[in-house]
Amino acid sequence: MASLGPAGSVVQIVAVPAARRRRRSPQRRYTVELLFLAPAMAYMLLFFGYPIVKNVVMGFQHYTNATFFTGVAPWVGVDNYSAVIRSAVFGKAAVNTLLFTVGSIAGQFTIGLAIALYFQRRFPLSGVLRSLLLLPWLIPLIVSSAVWRWLLDEDNGAVNQVLRTLNLVSDNPGWLTSPSLALTAVIIVNIWIGVPFYTTILYGGLQDIPEELYEAAALDGATGWKAFQHITWPLLRPAVNVVLVLGVVYTLKMIDIILGLTRGGPANATQTIATQSYHLSFVEFDFGQGAAMGNILIAISLVFAIFYLRASRRAVDQ
């Protein structure tokens, strides 16, 4: 926003007659700038600031459904935080959140990058195929998770039937019913849903790399892996940064797929901080504890956001 000021004044100096320019004091210009900023600031405060502040405050209150009618929410200090952290499911949910996020992003990124690199070469129907790849992203999450729930059914699911026909398994793996497999199954589905997003952004990043660089490198003998290492990867870094940070935030807060596939079961095997926060607020209607859980998630996201900001600032400095 700071850069707008000087640029704006240049325009004014050109447009405003000399007589009026002398009358305009710096104070007045400051007011005008502030007024231009006001709508954006009001919007931010109302729709981003207020909910976050409200959520933080709620985390310190005994906020139940009675609060909605009476407006009374007694202050309980850190009771909500100690209750959610001490609950039996918290440790498991925290570990699951970590595994789910790392697993999903590693898979989504690797596959997304591989597909993006593949489509860098043009071949017949490559445009059609590339748009078809977007499909998982376009299907509503509630629909795709319902379909995957059928596909992964233990007895009659298509996945197990294929595996059996190929003689890859002797016993039906309980993708969604075995505590040791369920998280893996949920991660696989999430990877399937997330790949188009990674492909799209990374493909965009690849398009920005000038073709001449590869030609020049080829003259020097750098092709294949060497070209990727010294040209593609360094120049793709900005796109990689963006996609990873967005990916982390989207994955941390993901609840639809988990609720659709396993509802956090079996035996809390797929419970994450996000699903637990949803459960506390909207199933048990303990909004105070739900907010406390949600705030823990916001704090984790914030750490990633700070990393991202520092990383991108360093990139600019370089």
Added chain:
Amino acid sequence: MPKFTSKHAARLASFAATALLFALAACGGGGGESTGPSESVKSLRVLDYYTNEPDNSIYTKLLSACGEANGVTIQREAVPGDTLIQRVLQQSSSKTLPDVLMLDNPDLQQIAATGALTPLDEFGLSAEGYANGVVDASSYRGKLYGLQPITNTIGLFYNKDILANARVKPPATWDELRIAARQLTSGKQYGLAFAAPANYEGTWQFLPFMWSNGGDETNIATPQTAAALQLLVELVNDGSASKSVLNWTQADVNDQFMAGNAAMMINGPWQFPVLNQDKSLHYDVVPIPAPKAGATVVAPLGGETWTVPQTGNTTRQRKAAKIVECVNSDENQLLLAKERQTVPTRTALQAKFVADQPSMKTFSELVANARARTSQLGPEWPKAATKIYTAEQSALTGQASPAEALEQAQNG
């Protein structure tokens, strides 16, 4: 072109701010026309969650008939079931609660505890002659807050052809259930299907086993509840029921039963219309097996209750109470029970109803001893319900023995 000066900017900003405020005000409101106590009431707002057919048309018709009989028009709004409570909470805080509110019976005490509902005795309504469990669910701290016209519960459905071919009689005790389920399991066909997902549906299906054996939600770490859980664990472990029960909803269970993948299932009468679509499927219903021969089966009560929220306008509330009374009249209880495959809650009506609808005999009998989920814990029920399905899931996956699983969940 006019120049964009500071004056313009200021005017624009104040205009934007005003527009925003109006937009917000419009979001909050919801047609809260306030008539003074002396004015006559012309229309009433009703909120329920019957969005699916045929229920949607059934209630539209019933409510408008009740409105007509009381000289008011009904503005009915139906929202999806899982969003009803959120809607009610929004309306509580913006003081735009409807005149008549329908609630799922286990939610009534939570909402009554917030102070958003009016005790019905203020309008001369009483639940005399209603099944005890139904009255429990609609009462909070000794006061009646809702009237529930019809109820339902769950029973044991069985495929007549499969059982006849295997020469197996419908089981009446737990031992018989285990033997029958094992005998009926062959190839792709499981003996029994039930729902044990990680939500309240899992709890709901476990309750008849827990309660019939003397288990109690105030403390689930008891030998009685452990024995009930042990039964389900054994059914899954010996292969008589699929491990998929951990992820099945009651609708999934019904699909499995219809596809012939299960010879018996635990489900409710709301599946009748779906089951009857398949003319080649012959089935019948018996009560859920009791722990021992002759023991009483205690099933959980389902169904919705009708309440009058605190809108602060007694004239409208009195009219709203008339609508609640009309929905619960003998005539309408029988009508709703017939059209929605449910059981009238006034016990005196049940004999006549069963004579009319023989397929509802088992469920009518079960309702006499059925229990409300909130009868003991009231607004604290959701926490207990979470503990129950958590324990069930951890025992069925073999993570802990039934007794350990219940102990862990109770101390959660």
